[in-house]
Amino acid sequence: MTSTALSPDRPATSRRPVRAGRPLTRASGLGFGVAMMWFSLLVLIPLAAVVVTASAGGWSAFWQAVTNEQTAAAIELTVGTAFAVTLVNIVMGTMIAWVLVRDRFFGKRALEILIDIPFALPTIVAGLVLLSLYGRTSPLGIDIANTRPAVFLAFLFVTLPFVVRTVQPVLAELERDVEEAAMSLGASRFTVFRRIILPSLTPAIAAGAALSFARGVSEYGSLVLLSGNLPMKTEVTSVRILSSIENDNLDSAAAVATILLAISFAVIVLLDVIQRRMVRRG
Amino acid sequence: MASHPSTRTRRGPVTYLVRLLVIAYLFLLVAWPVYLVGKNTFADGMDNINGILDDPDIVHAISLTVQVAIIAVVINTLFGVGISLLLVRYDFPGKRLLSALLDMPLSVSPIVVGLALVLVYGGRTGWFGPALESAGFQVIFATPGIVLATVFVALPLVIREVVPVLEEVGEEQEQAARSLGANAWQTFRRITLPSIKWGVVYGVVLSLARSLGEFGAVKVVSGNVLGETRTATLVVEEKYLNFDKGGAYATAFLLALVAVACIIIVSVIRPKEDR
Incomplete structure (x- = not known):
């Protein structure tokens, strides 16, 4: 496997310390203080x-x-498109993911790199x-620049x-034994996917979708x-x-x-909840 | 679990269909468009590349981008390794909340990042801005602001790489070193650091790619002054909107080249773990 490197989220095993750690010592407490101060100044306070x-x-x-006509249209477009794109994803x-894990063919590594681009x-x-x-100079003759499909595509x-x-x-x-057992008992590949593979993948799919x-x-x-x-259309x-x-209206920007x-x-x-459930399942 | 012979033997038409669909999807969405940018860049030979490299303002923008990215990577590496150690090896109240908040920069819009920094460090109306400015330290519309924005957006990347490694290597060796009389620094340098080395390296490469490419947050806080606070990504936008497509493609090509190089480096050096 090339890279989970760029993975926005690592598998559920990580992130959550399994063992209880030690209490802070004087030196680590100081480090903690400095780190928290930096984090506050950079992220939390802003x-x-x-x-x-x-x-x-x-x-x-x-x-x-937020209910200004143009703003509401922008929020609706953004949330609606993000939702549709998430369904496609x-x-x-x-x-x-299935092809990358289960299929084998020449050039699969190149696909791994394409995913991370x-x-x-x-x-x-x-x-x-x-x-x-x-865009306008498309060799395919598809010009969707400045339209709503462009937002979807981006x-x-x-x-x-x-x-x-x-x-x-x-x-x-995933353990393959269960799938093979199901198949040997006469389950079709679709049934195996729906009844065995999909349930184990659901938390990961939900996390990725979020x-x-x-x-x-x-x-x-x-x-x-x-x-x-374009206001009201692709904004x-x-x-x-x-x-x-840019119009120096910081209050409405902040809203x-x-x-x-x-x-x-x-x-x-949501992710935190999903990850905790995944860890509990082991 | 290196290989599963059973998959190789059991290939139905569905397998080929799915494979074909995936390849076509990735080709149309990623491979072909990326290739076209390369092709457009070199449509007139090296003219476009030479054109931007001869322009002192663009060279300045590129060198500013590189400097900012290096500073941001150094800060995020130190902070990231430190906070990862604290999260994994120590217990303190609010740990779960902190761990969740550390991921916040990944899902916040870059424009909101810029806005947040302006609201606090803006020279006129920011919370701390006026005080800093009267002390002679301008943040927004100057390089420190660009650095802050860049550090913000790339913040979780090192942590996300190092935390899982730290958890996996466990604490036994560190405890052994301590019981043999090593102090905290010796333990860190001799035991902990070598074992998390690759996690740190991946984190650094990813942070570097992210830092070089930040656009939205930098656009808000930099003021985008030609030859001063304009970064490479801002050059791409400005060139394109001013109908200098050659310049835009060439700058975009250089940025894309670095990004793709980072991905390939990570994918090559990452050991064949977990499978």
């Missing part, structure tokens, strides 16, 4: 500032900012890359690795050149926030950003 700024004007100002991602490629470059095949590209890389390690660890949804909702860079950012939430920032933060946070909580 993210808190977004929420505080959003709530500074009270509920009505917040509600007004659940099917295609599982299929790709969307994760490592700068998002602005991703936009340019997609534009070269699906999300599809940037979220490609998530389901694949969460499902792949779990699939690789990550892919979160990534889609927060996407910005790949859309800049591809979607044209996504991040672009909407950016234009508020919309709070919605995105709430989605990210919900996804993280």
Whole structure:
């Protein structure tokens, strides 16, 4: 296997310490303090500032900012497209993971590298890359630049690795005996997949889907050149926030950003729950 | 579980169909578009590449990007290894919450990252910005802001690589070293570090790829001043929007080259683990 390297999420065995650790000593306590101070200054305080700024004007100002016609359209487009893309990823991602683990053919390693490209490629470059095949100069004659399908395509590209890389390690660890037993008892391959493989993969698929949804909702860079950012049509939430920032309207930017933060946070909580369940199952 | 002979013998038409579908999907979504950027870059021979390398502003942007990425990687490596050790080897209240919060940067929109930093470090209205500015330290619209944004977005990558390795190697050797009289630093340098070496290396390579390519967050905090705070990814956007497609393709090609190189390096050096 080449890389779970770029895997947005490692298999469930990790992350969660199994043994109870030691209490902090004086030296490690100092290190902990320094690390937490840095983490607070860099991440926690700035993210808190977004929420505080959003709530500074009270509920009505917040509600007004996020239900503004153009903003609401942007949020609807972003969430709707991210949801649709996640559904595609659940099917295609599982299929790709299955091919990578169970199938054998020449050139499979190249596929492994292709999966990781969307994760490592700068998002602005991703936009340019997609534009070269699906833009005005498309050799296929498909020009979807500045349309809603372009938003879908960009999300599809940037979220490609998530389901694949969460499902792949779990699939690789599955015991084959059970499947072979089921087959020897006359179960069809479809039944084996549905009754034996799929249930064990469900938590991993759910985790990958959650990550892919979160990534889609927060996407910005790949859309800049591809979607044209037309208000009410192809403008996504991040672009909407950016234009508020550029118009020096930080309050309304913070209000919309709070919605995105709430989605990210919900996804993280969900992942934590899923991972705990996976660990318990062993 | 190296090989499963049974799969090789049991191949139905469905197997081939799924394989074909997957290959076609990846070809249309990733391989062909990426190839076209390379092709467009070299459509006029080396002209596009030479064009950007002769432009001092672009060279400045590239060198700024590299410097920022290196600083960000160093910070994230030190922080990442430290926090991983604390998470795995020590117990403290709020550990589960911290572990979840550390993943936050992966799912936050880069624009929100930029906004968050502006709200705190912005020179005019930020929480700490005005105080820092009167002390002569400008963060937003200057290099420190770009570094902060880059560190933010790449923060979890080293941790995600190192934590699983630390858990896997366990604590026995470290305890043995300590019981033989090694102090904390000696234990870390002689025992812990060698065993997590590859985890750290992967984390560094991934952070490097992510740091070189950050766009949205940097766009918000950098001010995008030509020859000063414009980074390589911002050059791609600016060139494209100003109809200099050759320049945009060439810069994008260089960035893509580094990204793909990082993936290949990781995939080659990662030992054939778990399967």
